[in-house]
Amino acid sequence: MRALTTMAYRQLKRFIRARSRVVGMIINPLIWLVFFGLGWSKVFDNPIARSIFGGVDYLTFLAPGIFAMTIFNQSFIGGVSVIWDKQFGFLKEVLVAPASRKEGILGRILGDSLVTLTQGMIILLLTFLLAENLKPSGILPALGIGFLLAVAFSGFGVSLALRMESMEGFQMIMMVLMLPLIFLSGAMYPIDTMPSWMKALAYINPLTYAVDGTRHFLVGESVTKFALTTDVGVLALLAVFLVGIAMLEFEKATIG
Amino acid sequence: MYAIEVENLVKKYGDFEAVKGISFKVKKGEIFAFLGPNGAGKTTTVHVLTTLLKLTSGRAIVAGHDVVKEPMEVRKRIGIVFQDPSLDRELTAYENMYIHGRIYGLGGNELKNKIMQLLKFVELWEFKDKPVKYFSGGMQRRLEIARALLHEPEVLFLDEPTIGLDPQTRSHIWEYIKTMKEEHDMTIFLTTHYMDEAEQLADRIAIMDHGKIIAEGTADELKKIVGNDVIYLKLEALEDVKCLKAEFIRGCKILPDGRVRLEVVNAAEALPKIFDLAKEQNVKIIEVTYHRPTLNDVFLYLTGREIRDEGETNTLASRIRVRMRR
Numbered sequence: 001m002r003a004l005t006t007m008a009y010r011q012l013k014r015f016i017r018a019r020s021r022v023v024g025m026i027i028n029p030l031i032w033l034v035f036f037g038l039g040w041s042k043v044f045d046n047p048i049a050r051s052i053f054g055g056v057d058y059l060t061f062l063a064p065g066i067f068a069m070t071i072f073n074q075s076f077i078g079g080v081s082v083i084w085d086k087q088f089g090f091l092k093e094v095l096v097a098p099a100s101r102k103e104g105i106l107g108r109i110l111g112d113s114l115v116t117l118t119q120g121m122i123i124l125l126l127t128f129l130l131a132e133n134l135k136p137s138g139i140l141p142a143l144g145i146g147f148l149l150a151v152a153f154s155g156f157g158v159s160l161a162l163r164m165e166s167m168e169g170f171q172m173i174m175m176v177l178m179l180p181l182i183f184l185s186g187a188m189y190p191i192d193t194m195p196s197w198m199k200a201l202a203y204i205n206p207l208t209y210a211v212d213g214t215r216h217f218l219v220g221e222s223v224t225k226f227a228l229t230t231d232v233g234v235l236a237l238l239a240v241f242l243v244g245i246a247m248l249e250f251e252k253a254t255i256g
Numbered sequence: 257m258y259a260i261e262v263e264n265l266v267k268k269y270g271d272f273e274a275v276k277g278i279s280f281k282v283k284k285g286e287i288f289a290f291l292g293p294n295g296a297g298k299t300t301t302v303h304v305l306t307t308l309l310k311l312t313s314g315r316a317i318v319a320g321h322d323v324v325k326e327p328m329e330v331r332k333r334i335g336i337v338f339q340d341p342s343l344d345r346e347l348t349a350y351e352n353m354y355i356h357g358r359i360y361g362l363g364g365n366e367l368k369n370k371i372m373q374l375l376k377f378v379e380l381w382e383f384k385d386k387p388v389k390y391f392s393g394g395m396q397r398r399l400e401i402a403r404a405l406l407h408e409p410e411v412l413f414l415d416e417p418t419i420g421l422d423p424q425t426r427s428h429i430w431e432y433i434k435t436m437k438e439e440h441d442m443t444i445f446l447t448t449h450y451m452d453e454a455e456q457l458a459d460r461i462a463i464m465d466h467g468k469i470i471a472e473g474t475a476d477e478l479k480k481i482v483g484n485d486v487i488y489l490k491l492e493a494l495e496d497v498k499c500l501k502a503e504f505i506r507g508c509k510i511l512p513d514g515r516v517r518l519e520v521v522n523a524a525e526a527l528p529k530i531f532d533l534a535k536e537q538n539v540k541i542i543e544v545t546y547h548r549p550t551l552n553d554v555f556l557y558l559t560g561r562e563i564r565d566e567g568e569t570n571t572l573a574s575r576i577r578v579r580m581r582r
Contacts (some may be wrong), residue, residue, distance in 0.1 A: 005358075009355070010347070010355050055370060088344075088346045089342035090342055096306055197306050255303065
């Protein structure tokens, strides 16, 4: 357990040290929420539009998506720190230590996930100021969904970063994957109105289930597509799978 | 008893053989140095001995355990200061120490006291709450040494501990290393391409070149390979240089750059005789240098090249190799 708690502690410490960066991280989702969300919410302020968005106003429809998007982005980006560790050499210090590597990397993923969740929570609270019809009682369970999503994609980011040599390569993959996954998640428009090929992609997009699960708690059953058990089940399985891969990858890691 | 035993260690990267079957033993409580130019395979050997790289063939026992079969047991018993920095730059000196201590199973007041003691030892206690990214190269190095000592390793690996540091900081770090050996009876395995460093610190030195150990012994033993004082002559004629012959000249070699390298028992006495001899033979000397044998002479004698010169070109070559490997 030592390696786990220590590495989690390190990630949290680094986050606290880099507080100024947090502001930068929060700005992006805020731009989506305000300029995209608020803008379109006036366009969609009519009964027909509301029926498309499950009977709620657009900001309320969008809010869970922004929350999931924040978590998804930040946990994915967290993998970058593994590349930093390679470049600044700290990874060697970890690899030469007489501690379980599996535990160490799990600790790192959990630490990163807590950091990501904190950022998601800040966005969620800001969302409540803008969108009027969200349920405050849904905050805690929504954070639970967010945590599963964070663990899954931290694991993915770490595995990917372990295989990459450069920041540029990692960032390129991130850019290529990030926007399509967000557009295909049902965060910004309902899956039901998508063309069937897009719908198929949305179904295999893990982010879809995070957005849907978050909507269960923050908005209500009327806007959701899947059963809550499906959402949680898919995310939990994915988290276990991706973290498992990260653990195996790190176990095999050597330098050079 | 030996702290490190290596038999026929080979490490290949694809077709490139970085370490070509080396064998050596390091006694407990000894400072043992690998001396050689960059690209000689020193760091690769360190990485194999510290379980970070898998060896291709051969056997290596460190602190009583096989690096391949029991890497975890080896890791518990060793400390390492890598050639390149390995600190968390965002965290403070204290936090770097604390995290290391926790990973190595220390905790509580014991850990706190040790951190204080070691940060004071390397004179960084007053900077303990400063993030490492604001530290100079020398301060980072000292912190890495303190960190490597935290879990009281049986064998300490120092890979080029003073590379890129100014002379003052270097001699400072040498003092720490000597103190560590004396006070803790620690076995220290050191790699360096600085001859003075090997000579100052090491009880025994292995000279390494192109993946092989080409000589091994104490500094004095190694110098005896060359034996005599060495005189270098630069002659006016660059072509068709011949060796000077006389009874008092024990050895003569023409170097690739055209200089003549003479070995004599006592250079101070031999020089006037050499000038006479040159006049007799109508050879014009335009530059003379002489000195007692150094480890560089030993290296030159064994390989025909100097450690330092070779170092510069080889760095580039080894970098290219690294790129190609990826």
